Amino acid sequence: MNLEVGLQQAKSERARAAICDATIAALAEVGYAETSLNRVASMADFSKGAVQHHFPTKEDLIAATLDTLLLRTVQSRIAEPKSVEDALLEAWQRFINTPAYRALMEVLNAARTDAALRQRISSDLVDWGKKLDQQSLARYQSVSGNAEDVVMLLNMTRSFMRGLLIQEQYGVTAATTLNYVRKWIELIAPLLKLSEQSVSR
Amino acid sequence: MNLEVGLQQAKSERARAAICDATIAALAEVGYAETSLNRVASMADFSKGAVQHHFPTKEDLIAATLDTLLLRTVQSRIAEPKSVEDALLEAWQRFINTPAYRALMEVLNAARTDAALRQRISSDLVDWGKKLDQQSLARYQSVSGNAEDVVMLLNMTRSFMRGLLIQEQYGVTAATTLNYVRKWIELIAPLLKLSEQSVSR
DNA sequence: AAAAAAAAGCCGGCCATAAGGTTTTTTTAT
DNA sequence: ATAAAAAAACCTTATGGCCGGCTTTTTTTT
Numbered sequence: 001m002n003l004e005v006g007l008q009q010a011k012s013e014r015a016r017a018a019i020c021d022a023t024i025a026a027l028a029e030v031g032y033a034e035t036s037l038n039r040v041a042s043m044a045d046f047s048k049g050a051v052q053h054h055f056p057t058k059e060d061l062i063a064a065t066l067d068t069l070l071l072r073t074v075q076s077r078i079a080e081p082k083s084v085e086d087a088l089l090e091a092w093q094r095f096i097n098t099p100a101y102r103a104l105m106e107v108l109n110a111a112r113t114d115a116a117l118r119q120r121i122s123s124d125l126v127d128w129g130k131k132l133d134q135q136s137l138a139r140y141q142s143v144s145g146n147a148e149d150v151v152m153l154l155n156m157t158r159s160f161m162r163g164l165l166i167q168e169q170y171g172v173t174a175a176t177t178l179n180y181v182r183k184w185i186e187l188i189a190p191l192l193k194l195s196e197q198s199v200s201r
Numbered sequence: 202m203n204l205e206v207g208l209q210q211a212k213s214e215r216a217r218a219a220i221c222d223a224t225i226a227a228l229a230e231v232g233y234a235e236t237s238l239n240r241v242a243s244m245a246d247f248s249k250g251a252v253q254h255h256f257p258t259k260e261d262l263i264a265a266t267l268d269t270l271l272l273r274t275v276q277s278r279i280a281e282p283k284s285v286e287d288a289l290l291e292a293w294q295r296f297i298n299t300p301a302y303r304a305l306m307e308v309l310n311a312a313r314t315d316a317a318l319r320q321r322i323s324s325d326l327v328d329w330g331k332k333l334d335q336q337s338l339a340r341y342q343s344v345s346g347n348a349e350d351v352v353m354l355l356n357m358t359r360s361f362m363r364g365l366l367i368q369e370q371y372g373v374t375a376a377t378t379l380n381y382v383r384k385w386i387e388l389i390a391p392l393l394k395l396s397e398q399s400v401s402r
Numbered sequence: 403a404a405a406a407a408a409a410a411g412c413c414g415g416c417c418a419t420a421a422g423g424t425t426t427t428t429t430t431a432t
Numbered sequence: 433a434t435a436a437a438a439a440a441a442c443c444t445t446a447t448g449g450c451c452g453g454c455t456t457t458t459t460t461t462t
Contacts, residue, residue, distance in 0.1 A: 011426090012442075031314035033234035036416060048417095050443050058417070105367065109310055112370055113232035125371035156381050159364030166306065166363050167356075169313055170326035180357050187388055213406080237452055249453095250408045259453070 016054050016064070019044045023065040027103035032110040037061070062107060063120050069104050070128045074135070084189045087139065088157060092181050096161040105165065132158075140192045153188055160184055217255050217265070220245045224266040228304035233311040238262070263308060264321050270305050271329045275336070285390045288340065289358060293382050297362040306366065333359075341393045354389055361385055 022044035026035040037058060041048040055061035076095060081087035095101065108125075111118040136154035137147060164177050223245035227236040238259060242249040256262035277296060282288035296302065309326075312319040337355035338348060365378050 009441095015442085029314065031311070034314065037418090038416080047444050049445070052418075053442060053444095056418085106310075108367055108370060109307075110232070113230065113235065118370065122371055129372055152381065152384060155368075156361065156385060159368055159381065160357065160361040161364065162367050163360030163362065163364030166309055166367075167360055169309060169319065170323055171330055180353065180360065183353060184357060216406090238454095239452070248408045251406075253454080254406060254408095257454090 012054070015046065015050065017068070019046065019051055019054060019061070020065045020068045023061060024069060024100055024103045027065070027106040028099035032106040035106075059117055059120055062110075062117065063124075066104070066107050066121055067124060069100060069107075070124060072100060073104070074128065074131050081194065084140065084192045084194055085185050087194065088185045088189065089181065091157070092161055096158070096165065102165065105162065139195055141195055143191055143193055150192065153191060157184065157188060213255070216247065216251065218269070220247065220252055220255060220262070221266045221269045224262060225270060225301055225304045228266070228307040229300035233307040236307075260318055260321055263311075263318065264325075267305070267308050267322055268325060270301060270308075271325060273301065274305070275329065275332050282395065285341070285393045285395055286386050288395065289386045289390065290382065292358070293362055297359070297366065303366065306363065340396055342396055344392055344394055351393065354392060358385065358389065 019040060022040050023035060026039050026043055030039070037048050037051050040061070041051045044051070051061065055064060073095060079090075081090065107117075107121070111121060132154070133151045136151050140150050140154065142149040142153070161181070164180060168174075168177060220241060223241050224236060227240050227244055231240070238249055238252050241262065242252045245252070252262070256265060274296060280291075282291065308318075308322070312322060333355070334352045337351055341351050341355065343350040343354075362382070365381060369375075369378060
């Protein structure tokens, strides 16, 4: 009767996932500095000891959370886009302008000044960047025929959207922000076209 | 003999400026969370008591520092630009890609999740945004003749550059980043032209 | 005497460790 | 093969060291 190989392992896995989810929520809501073990524990409905059992140090917790975050953003599939414009707008609405991406930015920002954390996560981030580039190449083509342009334009778009998230706070309405996104797309889209089979199953 | 109206006042003013400078450096180097009164005091070569005399609470310190930061970035004059391209590149190199701007972003990011701080600084930030918009209008014109476009394009440029600062950390070289900047300038420069008297003395 | 600066002390929250207790898995012995 | 024993994993609670922010008190300067 070993259908469920590792009842305990499964439980453990569930616990780790729940804790990482709570960490993401905390990062998005209160930022990196306030994302304490205490807070994460109470948000995940575990004791602090449980959290520390699964993730001995805070760095471990953050690194693990970042991994699930990166994985999630890469795996997020976009419904068959009709046009480049649609695809980019979707990217903003369902990929960047989300709590999860805000959590990601909190970690990135923290890593800027925390050398240990930066070292710990940098290789993951580099891999992630490469995956995103591959994804760009798979989904888009440059009208100029230059593959490098595709990667560049998509990275620029992500940069722009990240920048929007920061500006967001001071007197710029969501509608204005959306206008900026549309304008950006208007400028960029003519340089791109969708690949034939843009949906990879 | 009141030639020096407030000798003490002047000294106090100098102390405040030095403390704010130290705060900016701390924000840029170690981030918002680690910018403690202790650290600022030691960096500015004052006692903690002195810092707290001038800025009773951390919020006061941050708010004052932000003010000098905003003032400084607005006042930063750009040497008579030869072209739109030059002007935008200068904006990146001497305005955005600087420790001071990084310090500013630390405050902005902290304000996202710190309601009290956000409330405290929001009006300053809104004013700052307006000043930047005015500056954009004074320096640039849209080839379409539409003034709104100028404001929008310049704000988009700032967003994009902010986003570049974040990406900076993970495996993207400074040269690549500069390439992105150039590409963006290449895209939007044709939509803008310099105003006649772009230098307001 | 008033303002500025320095020093000292308190409070609270953070991360980390360690000592139990409970549940699951593995090993051993019959 | 199966039941008991041992080991391991999981989780809780308690504890301690540390540090940042705030307040109060003392000293220095003007």
